[in-house]
Amino acid sequence: MKRALITGVTGQDGYYLSKLLLSKGYDVFGLVRGQNNPKIEFLRRELPEVKILTGDLMDTSSLVRALNASDPDEFYNLGAISFVAYSWENASLTSDVTGKGVLNALEATRIHVGDDIAKVRFYQASSSEMFGKVQHVPQSETTLLWPRSPYGVAKVFGHYMTINYRESYGMHASSGILFNHESPMRGPEFVTRKISLAVARIAAGLQDKISLGNIEAKRDWGFAGDYVDAMWRMLQQDEADDYVVSTNETHSVREFLEIAFDRVGISDWESYVYQDPQFFRPAEVDLLIGDATKAKRQLGWEPKVDFPTLVTLMVDADVERVRNKSV
Ligand code: NAP
Ligand code: G4F
Numbered sequence: 001m002k003r004a005l006i007t008g009v010t011g012q013d014g015y016y017l018s019k020l021l022l023s024k025g026y027d028v029f030g031l032v033r034g035q036n037n038p039k040i041e042f043l044r045r046e047l048p049e050v051k052i053l054t055g056d057l058m059d060t061s062s063l064v065r066a067l068n069a070s071d072p073d074e075f076y077n078l079g080a081i082s083f084v085a086y087s088w089e090n091a092s093l094t095s096d097v098t099g100k101g102v103l104n105a106l107e108a109t110r111i112h113v114g115d116d117i118a119k120v121r122f123y124q125a126s127s128s129e130m131f132g133k134v135q136h137v138p139q140s141e142t143t144l145l146w147p148r149s150p151y152g153v154a155k156v157f158g159h160y161m162t163i164n165y166r167e168s169y170g171m172h173a174s175s176g177i178l179f180n181h182e183s184p185m186r187g188p189e190f191v192t193r194k195i196s197l198a199v200a201r202i203a204a205g206l207q208d209k210i211s212l213g214n215i216e217a218k219r220d221w222g223f224a225g226d227y228v229d230a231m232w233r234m235l236q237q238d239e240a241d242d243y244v245v246s247t248n249e250t251h252s253v254r255e256f257l258e259i260a261f262d263r264v265g266i267s268d269w270e271s272y273v274y275q276d277p278q279f280f281r282p283a284e285v286d287l288l289i290g291d292a293t294k295a296k297r298q299l300g301w302e303p304k305v306d307f308p309t310l311v312t313l314m315v316d317a318d319v320e321r322v323r324n325k326s327v
Pocket of ligand 1: 007008009010011012013014033034037039055056057058077078079080081082083097125126127128177178179180181182187
């Protein structure tokens with residue numbers, strides 16, 4: 001039985017990755033931070049097979065202890081402060097967790113494995129946010145990075161540190177440059193879930209408008225359940241490498257709104273949407289569209305869920321939750 005350690009197990013991707021690895025027969029360990037994290041209850045209920053360890057990306061010794069306790073074959077570093085808007089208000093903290101936390105995870109792994117450098121395979125959750133003010137369309141593994149937020153800058157640090165540990169110490173350390181991926185498990189602070197939840201509440205007569213920022217921004221949106229499979233595939237390769245994971249399509253927030261409202265039978269959606277300056281960003285990433293040719297060629301990975309299906313499944317899930325009063 002293979003063993004895996006996941007940081008960020010209480011997040012969206014931690015949920016789908018845990019499910020995937022459990023379905024493959026892995027022994028899964030999840031790192032949870034804080035002395036009384038409210039998400040532990042959800043984790044225990046939904047994924048009771050996951051063994052919970054405590055620790056924090058800012059505390060290297062806690063990571064070493066988690067590695068010693070789990071003795072994993074694969075270490076997935078998904079933990080981060082991941083909300084871009086928040087990163088301007090908390091730039092130093094974001095740099096510590098999302099940037100230096102990667103170094104801490106790599107260093108803890110190096111301490112744990114000692115001379116047996118091939119003992120643990122490492123995955124870093126890099127991001128298309130690193131492309132920022134895009135220097136090429138579409139973006140691939142070789143596109144120049146130009147981050148536009150403290151979050152993006154921190155991710156660039158973690159990305160290059162992962163490559164550096166691979167090149168310096170021969171670690172099997174791979175970096176997945178994942179474009180936006182969503183699901184009904186997405187946090188409500190992100191635009192897709194904010195919309196799906198609002199649409200469900202508006203349809204139920206519980207809310208009368210939604211306030212948003214820049215609805216012309218374009219993203220390459222995929223389904224999180226598809227994307228965790230790409231993470232796993234990266235760690236099954238003989239050689240570690242970096243891969244873009246994307247759908248190779250781009251859509252605006254406006255298009256997301258149209259399909260989401262249409263799903264609940266509302267066609268005059270613009271009368272429910274208000275622009276609020278507080279949701280505009282100091283520097284915007286206007287357009288993201290990936291080129292996942294390498295992932296397709298080398299990993300045999302392709303997305304299965306297309307954009308309209310993704311929007312529909314998110315809206316349907318929130319309609320159901322509103323009906324059951326579970327949100
Ligand atoms: P998410 O839902 O925001 O989850 C983030 C996870 O990080 C949570 O489990 C959180 O724990 C944990 N965390 C935060 N601070 C930590 C700390 N100091 N020490 C340890 N863990 C900490 O994010 P996600 O969407 O699942 O994304 C997973 C990873 O992929 C993140 O690194 C994100 O930046 C990256 N990424 C995401 C996307 C995307 O579109 N989803 C795209 C590219 C890259 P709590 O629950 O306790 O807060
Ligand atoms: O949903 P978002 O907050 O996601 P963003 O900034 O693209 O970041 C996500 O994807 C990254 C991968 O590229 C990840 F690395 C990162 O961790 C995160 O998962 O915003 C998407 C777009 C932006 O252009 C934003 O300005 O939607 C626009 N937007 C417009 N109104 C809004 C809103 N975003 C949010 N969160 N809230 C709004 O009201």
